[in-house]
Amino acid sequence: MKNKKLGKRNLKRIATLSLSMMMLAGMVMPMSDGIYKKSIVTEAEVKYDGEFTNSGRTYRYKISGSEMTLVSVSGGSGNMSIPSSVSVNGKTYTVTALGDWFGSSQTFSSVNVPNTVKSMGNSVFNSANISDLTVSSKINSIGDWFGAHGKIDKVKCDAKNISKIGEYIFYHNTGAEKIVMGNWLVKYKPSGNVLDLSTSDLSTVNKIKNYCVILSSKVDTLKIGKNEFLAEEILKRGELVNGDIRDIINIYVNGKKVECKSANDTVPDILKKNFDRLDMSMFALNYAKSKAKYVLESLGLKYYGDEAYKVKGKLSANEELRIALEVYEYIVKNYTYDAPNAKGTYLKVFDCHTVTKCQEDSQLYAFLLESAGVEAETVFSGIITPVTPQTQAKELKAHPEAKVWIDGKYLISYAGAHAWNAIKVGGKFYYVDSTEGRQYHTGKNKNDAHKTFMFSNKAIEVGAARFGLDAAHGYMGTHGYPNYSLYGDDKYEKALYAFQNRSTMLKTPDCNDILGDIDMSNYYPDEADKDKLMAFNLLSTDLQNKLLKMKPNKPIEGITLKELQSLTVTYTIGGVQKTVKLSDNRNCLTFDPAKLDVTLDGKVNVADLVMMSNLLSGID
Template identity: 40%
Template sequence: MVKTENKLLKKVCILGLSATMLAGMVLPMSDSFRKDTVITQADTSYDGEFSYGGKTYKYKNDGTDKIMLMSVTAGGELKIPSTVTIGGKKKTVSKLGEWFGAYQTFTKVVVPDTVTIIERRVFYAATMDSLKLSVNLESTGEWFASSSNVSSVECKSTKLNNLGDYCFYLNKGAKKIILGKYLVKLEANGNVLDLSTSDLTNVKEIYRGIRFDMTNVDTIKFGKTTFEIPSAYYVLNNSKLKNVYVNGTKVVCKSAKDILPDIVRKYYLLIEKSDFEYNYSADKAKYVITGLGHQYYGLNNKKKGTLPVEEEFDIALDLHDYIVKNYVYDTKKTVGPYTRVFICHEYSKCAYDGQMYAFLLECAGVEAETISSAELIPVTEAQKKQYAAEGKKYSYTLNGKYRIGKNGNHLWTLIKIGGKWTHVDATTDRQINGYGCSLVSNMFDSEGIHCFPHFSEYANDEYTKKFYAFQNYSTMLTTPKETQYKGDLDKSGKWYRDTKDLQLLTSFIVQSDEDREMIRKAKNGALSITDKKAQSLNSGYTSGGVHIDVKLVEKRNGKWYSLIDADAADINFDNKYDVRDIMFMQRLFSKVDKNK
């Protein structure tokens, strides 16, 4: 029987919904909440009702020959009609309206192929064994089956191009849901998350907002999947992940040049913060370090501070060159963390350069930390309230204990060589293709990118402490206390070493041990020497048959003074002055050879 007179549709709602939820937002609710909630009625107009298959439907007209179904009586199998005759006129069922089958229980639901649109909350919190959707479905509203319990879902529509947000959010039934070209839900099968199955071959996109719960997953399998990823998807607790397979082959790092397969790089969030990411990074670090001729000790090792100073120096420069040569700086294209940059060879920026460098250095037995540039001003809660009242907006750090003043927005690496901290800024050095910002003991300028240097701040969670083990939590936010720039013999304070520095160093090294020590110990540069000795010190040296005139001392007000910073001549930090310092200086004076 078909009734065509105007009626009021009694739509099921939850008593006590907030005004916000009534206006358009519905939050997911637990089973216990739904069971214990009193149900009331809310009125919405409808155009008529009819009976079909033992169920009563209410509808609204959708044009002259189509209708939108607004509600249906619950229970048993629900096979929605594709057409009905109303008042002697055939009507096509084209839409399912909001709340159509919400909170109801069915055994089986079949949506006819005439339906092209499913509106919001159609099967919200509903329960059913199976749901078969229209092959001509074009659009679903948000929350349309969220908080539901649907054991299986079939949707083979190739026309579906619009999925509302949270369409199967918190669904407790099916482990896998594919709607047309969209992968909407995928749960692990035991400890394996399988993205290689044949039914995913035709999937083109991962639905935005999809949640991958990987709490117990230790293995991921990728196949010949080509689907696009959304701007945001959620991965929950993947720390136990150890194994990744692509087309049946286990992904392992076998050389310094290895990078992750394209498909793993594409879905990097699935492996981020996992044991697999850590182990792959460690394996690649091993190949990089040993390939440069050094020993690999791992991130947490007891070798730090025990290696010969010459070896520490050489490791520092070799790994500096590796980063400068192999990673391209581009802040717009880079995506972190530093491990992703390292094992994918993707674009980098200062933070990832500095962290990657510190990671590699410590794996090679050289102590390192990262340095950030920002003025940190202690602030009280009362001051923050005052700033807010005055409309002043500031950035804060360390749980709001410090206000950030001048900010260089830069990060680099601090390295301990021969027991002394020295700065290396691989990012800046990449720009000049040299060593202008290497072995600088006081990297500071009041206005630029190196302003107010301090040990970088990191979170104190398990993941951070594992992947950023190079950072000493006891020194965070404190300022390094070193003042020397290795190789700046003429005390110019320039951010680069020039020919004059190299000539001064060479002339200084060729002096006798006694004369070098005399110059090094000169208080404020003052020397008690004769004019004859001064003439000898200023005699220069001969290189390749060419005499080089160099002045090490000058006379001022009748007294001789040294023109060099002798401590800066200990280029390799070994507390000695010999030809090795010249060799290392020549390396610092050179460009990074990107062909090696």
């Protein structure tokens, strides 16, 4: 070994100025494949105490006590075995560190860093090409951008006590697909379509570096093994470069593909605990579609899924009503309202069976109804303020998140206070609110659980429905016509909210009917409606047919005096005698004949009484 003592002097060294220098200057850069720019050449000063030669290479060093830091190496390619100790003027120094930029921009067949080395600085092998790198088993600190930008094909590091690893240490390194240093995962860029976290080389990983996982658009499968720490870190961090965890379609846990196989299935616990990143993924959506099939079939309904567009609007009104009611009762009975703890979309509620709130209720209801062939939308309420041409600009400036209502009279803020649904049954739109239905179902007034099933705008206007949409609730402003909820247009939201008709946004849904509101009270079905339906069913068939052709609040024509008198009906039910008047003192009908068909099957008979009784009772 040839040794030359030079004393302290400055080395003007050609270095690569890239993102590494930005990091060293304290600038944190976002990660993306497009961020790297062509490097430029500059001079950087490196102080050293002397130099020596070893195996044909020249090393420069700095000395501190009995320890030596190697600050640079030169001497060509081939195998480089860094010496563990160096003698200078008869004194032996232990090589304990590699300085910043030590072997940067060089090419080596192999590099062996001896076990005496405990720390390696920034950019030690930045832009270097190395076929095989073996790192000290005693290393405990590695600097930023250690092997960035170059090509290192294989890295071996069995160190057990690495306490610090810098940022972006293999950023844009095109070599090894996967690099584990000690118990740290520092790089994983799958070459195929599988992000495999179940392999044995990852079994002991308990620390990972930011942005160490680099996906490509073709990665669609995730495999999770027994190392739950690693899976949780990958799923919860959201620091996946280039790709997106939302593109994952298939997930395997301990070798078993995660699939829904029953109406009561949920995803495995490891996914439940970390579902936030999967919430809008293709995996979560496909799982929900599979579960929807089992749920609908368990309710005696047919699943159409992605083919639902072929039958929407073509099913009978009676069948659409049956679907709407079955799904409404399923959501009300099976999911618990807990707004403070409900976080995520309807996919999380459905796939994990978590608690829910109005937004997830409405989305899940729309998703299931459309899967069964019934058109459904979600509707949000908003804070609204009347404006004039003179005040509009001022209000918009004060509320930049707001939009002008379709007729130009109101300013709408999209801070939604409540969410529910507009569904199309028999060619007409109705409102459905499963969240409010649940409040009744789980409260004292259990028999009111259907009050929010198929109601109208008028019911909201008169304050009959408990939505917090009327002025009495204060925070809603002067009046609360609901508006269709707004969703984004990226590919994930379009897939997740495929049920939402974006062309109808900002419009008030045309919900003008209330199912079972026979006496036209503009509220919801009640005992008075049931009494009128019962009285009608007790009339002669001939008189029924005549009345069905008439309009409410119009003078009755075409019937005999005896028939007119028979419109006051007395009957006894459950030991209670009731008298019901189907006409008033003006000889006008006190009910709407069109509302008598509660089952929407085109007939008025005892089946409508059964349906009405169901609407006025609790949910089993």
